[in-house]
Structures are given as structure tokens and as C-alpha cells.
Amino acid sequence: MGSVVQHFSRIPNMKIGVNGRNLVPSFTGIGRYVLEMCRHLVAKGHEIVLYLPEKPSFPLPEWPGTTVRIGNHAGAIRRLIWGQMVLPQLAAGDGLDVFWGPAHRLPLYLNQRIPRVVTIHDLVWMDAASTMRFQTWLGERILMKPAVYGADKVVTVSSATAEAVKIAFPAAAEKVSVVRSGLTLLSGNFTKESFAAFAQSHRIDRPYALFVGTLEPRKNLPRLLEAYSRLSVKVRGELLLVIAGGQGWRLANLTTLISQLGIEASVRLTGYVTDGDLAGLYANARFLVMPSLYEGFGLPIIEANAMGIPVLASNTSSMPEVAGDAALLVDPQDVDALTCAMCRLASDEHLLRHLAARSRLNAARFDWHKSAAEMIRIFEDVIAMRNKYR
Structure with a gap:
């Protein structure tokens, strides 16, 4: 197995706000991505504030250095309103160093002083629209473009998705980086x-x-x-x-x-x-x-x-x-x-x-420790970039 390059953070204790909407109402691959990335960011000494519109579909792990804010906005429409109206207010009052939208969206009215990063997993809404629910397609169509253009950095989980994002949003091409997902070993109670x-x-x-x-x-x-x-x-x-x-x-x-x-x-x-x-x-x-x-x-x-x-x-x-x-x-x-x-x-x-x-x-090419270290570098870069122009 390949060795993981050690990374010593330039900002040893970042406070990172994370939109946890993908942890409700069901646990999917993106939900696993959010949890694993948060777990490894905390393990590297950073603080996570995880925002959820409603109670998650499963008990969340209790990690030191993690604050979970759970709203009462059940249902797709109310979750959408929460993400654009309630979440930015919460984030503004939490003293965040950086805000991360781990799945395609950022609050339109996030405080301009907060550096922000968005992760794009795919462009299904453009490339395979017929395979999506209409409400999901509409949400992606409306909210992905402002998230990509409004982010300080855009992260994709594969080079294929990176190239697709650059073609779809050419003005954002220079701020796209690839941070691949890691591998979660599924041991569970398997015997x-x-x-x-x-x-x-x-x-x-x-x-x-x-x-x-x-x-x-x-x-x-x-x-x-x-x-x-x-x-x-x-x-x-x-x-x-x-x-x-x-x-x-x-x-x-x-x-x-x-x-x-x-x-x-x-x-x-x-x-x-x-x-x-x-x-x-x-x-x-x-x-x-x-x-x-x-x-x-x-x-x-x-x-x-x-x-x-x-x-x-x-x-x-x-x-x-x-x-x-x-x-x-x-x-x-x-x-x-x-x-x-x-x-x-x-x-x-x-x-x-x-x-x-x-x-x-x-x-073995896919490792969450490496993924988290690469994400930390991106967070540090956007914080430094924002500070430079203040």
C-alpha cells in the first residue's frame, strides 16, 4: 500500500462549517463521503460545525471537536428554504474560518467575509437528466451554477467530473481541484x-x-x-x-x-x-x-x-x-x-x-487520510486568499 504524505497544517485549528443536508433523509454514498471527510478533518485537529435541516436518518457519531446543529425543517421544500435562509444566519454567528458545501450547494446569502468551498460529485442533472427526480433536477439546475461561481474553490471527486465542470462552467475552470474520495473498509459485524x-x-x-x-x-x-x-x-x-x-x-x-x-x-x-x-x-x-x-x-x-x-x-x-x-x-x-x-x-x-x-x-490508491489532507490545503488556501484582499 502506498504511503500517505504527512501534511502539517498551516492553520492548526480551523473552525469548518459543513452543510450536512445529505445526511437526511437517507444515508447514501454522498452521506458516507460527508461523514468520512468530517471524521478525518477532526482527527487532524480541526473543529467541525455540522449543520442539518432536520434530524438525520441514523445516529451520528460523537466526535470530540464537533458541534451539530439540527433544525426542524422536514421535507424537501423546507430543507431548501433552510439551506438558503436559515443556514447562512447560523454560519454568520459561529465564527467560522471556512464554510464547506460538500454536495453541490452553497447558501446564496452566506456572509461575504466567510471563505467558501463547494464539492461537485457529478453533473447528472446535465448529462443524465432523465434519470433524476424532477425536484432534484430542478434544485441542481438552480443552485449548482451560483455555488460553482460563488465558491473560492471548487472541488471534484474525480478528474472526469473536473473536466465536465470546466466545460459546463468555463469561467470557474481555474479554481477547480480534484480531491478523490477515500475508501471506507466495511467490517461491521461481518463473520x-x-x-x-x-x-x-x-x-x-x-x-x-x-x-x-x-x-x-x-x-x-x-x-x-x-x-x-x-x-x-x-x-x-x-x-x-x-x-x-x-x-x-x-x-x-x-x-x-x-x-x-x-x-x-x-x-x-x-x-x-x-x-x-x-x-x-x-x-x-x-x-x-x-x-x-x-x-x-x-x-x-x-x-x-x-x-x-x-x-x-x-x-x-x-x-x-x-x-x-x-x-x-x-x-x-x-x-x-x-x-x-x-x-x-x-x-x-x-x-x-x-x-x-x-x-x-x-x-489502495484511495485513502481518506490523504483526501482530508488535500482538503485541508484547499481550506487553508481560500482562507489565505481572502485574508490577502481584506
Whole structure:
């Protein structure tokens, strides 16, 4: 594993305000990003003030040096109002050194004396708008542009997203930096015995290809299921398709599609799983399949790689960059290509071992300590820049 370069902060105890809206109402990849980055910023000696519009969907960790301010603004519209009207008032009174919007937004009326940084994870609203809820698309369309242009620095989690931001917002190109997400090792309460019980309860009784993610249009599940249905009866009999993830939207008919394709006997839907069960699913999978139409980063790729599991991923957006040389890449809109790739990984032991041998090395490129150190440098830079012009 590569060594992490030590970084000694020029400002040893920054007070960092963080918009925690992505911790409600559900815990997703961006929520994990917010928590992990905050945890590592605190571990490096900085103070976090975490602002939430309402009670989070899960108990927040209690870290020394962290203040959590929870409002009473439930619902999408009220959360939007909170972010633009209430949050800037709170931030103005908290003596912040810097304010960080970790997911696409900054308060329009944030006190001008406060340095501000925004992180952009993806441009789904521009590049894959049809896969989004209308209210989410509208919020991104209205609020991302002023956040990008209003920020002192813009951080993206991948080079692919950085290039997309520079094209979409050319006047902000010079202030874009890449700070990749880190890797969270999913240990949970995973043991062979606990996974055996989980597998039995979900009828996972043979080797399987694994999908992990929220069940929503961007994840391309209809094409994945169709591709899987085109595998021979023999291959499907020897390789289950396990789909792990909470219900998103516009995929309420997923079980109907599975039935129509005649693959009920070899598809398992686990629903949302705990970190412990997810670790077990990764560790025991033959390979991960991630045929998303678009990803700003793609955490499941490196989570699977960390367990030594190879990946079948899309050749679009950030996924080739994140997967490195530990994945088989395909066009996510080509069902035949997906089928062929799954068949190869199901039957070609040499290819599987070749990719698996590179998996852990690929995952080791992503480290939260390094990510937090890079983010600290950016915070220091924007503070210094603001002080220079005061």
C-alpha cells in the first residue's frame, strides 16, 4: 500500500462549517463521503460545525471537536428554504474560518467575509437528466451554477467530473481541484457465521455476481437484468445475480421485469443491507457488476476491490478512472456487451484471477487520510486568499 504524505497544517485549528443536508433523509454514498471527510478533518485537529435541516436518518457519531446543529425543517421544500435562509444566519454567528458545501450547494446569502468551498460529485442533472427526480433536477439546475461561481474553490471527486465542470462552467475552470474520495473498509459485524445466516435468509446458495446501489434509473438495472437473462440456462444456474440496495424511484416494477424475463429463480433482491452484511456480500462475490449510465465516482468499485473482488463496470464518466486496471469495462447501453462480459467473468478463471490480483492495489490508491489532507490545503488556501484582499 502506498504511503500517505504527512501534511502539517498551516492553520492548526480551523473552525469548518459543513452543510450536512445529505445526511437526511437517507444515508447514501454522498452521506458516507460527508461523514468520512468530517471524521478525518477532526482527527487532524480541526473543529467541525455540522449543520442539518432536520434530524438525520441514523445516529451520528460523537466526535470530540464537533458541534451539530439540527433544525426542524422536514421535507424537501423546507430543507431548501433552510439551506438558503436559515443556514447562512447560523454560519454568520459561529465564527467560522471556512464554510464547506460538500454536495453541490452553497447558501446564496452566506456572509461575504466567510471563505467558501463547494464539492461537485457529478453533473447528472446535465448529462443524465432523465434519470433524476424532477425536484432534484430542478434544485441542481438552480443552485449548482451560483455555488460553482460563488465558491473560492471548487472541488471534484474525480478528474472526469473536473473536466465536465470546466466545460459546463468555463469561467470557474481555474479554481477547480480534484480531491478523490477515500475508501471506507466495511467490517461491521461481518463473520463467516453471520454471513452464512444472511445468505441462507436470502437464498444465496451458490456463486453470484453482485450489484450494489440505490435502485434508481441511473443504475441501469433494466439493461443489467436483460443482459443477465440472455446468459445460458447453465450459466444462470451456476451464477446468481444478487441486487443489494434500497428502493429509489421509478423502479417499482423491478420484480415484474424479473418475472417477465423468466429469471426469478436466479435473482436475489436483498433490499438495503447493513455495512456488516454488505462486507460479507462483497467478500463472497465472484465479481461486482456496476453498469451505471453515469457515476461521479463509484464507491462500490473500490469497496469490492478492497476485498479482492474484480469489477465489471461501465466505460463512461468516472468509472474507468476509479476502476483502473482491476475491471472489465463495457458500454452500459449495449446489452449484448454486458451479457458477454458477465459470461466471461462467470467462466474464465484466468481473467478473473488476473483482475482480482490487481483489485487490492487499485483500492489502495484511495485513502481518506490523504483526501482530508488535500482538503485541508484547499481550506487553508481560500482562507489565505481572502485574508490577502481584506
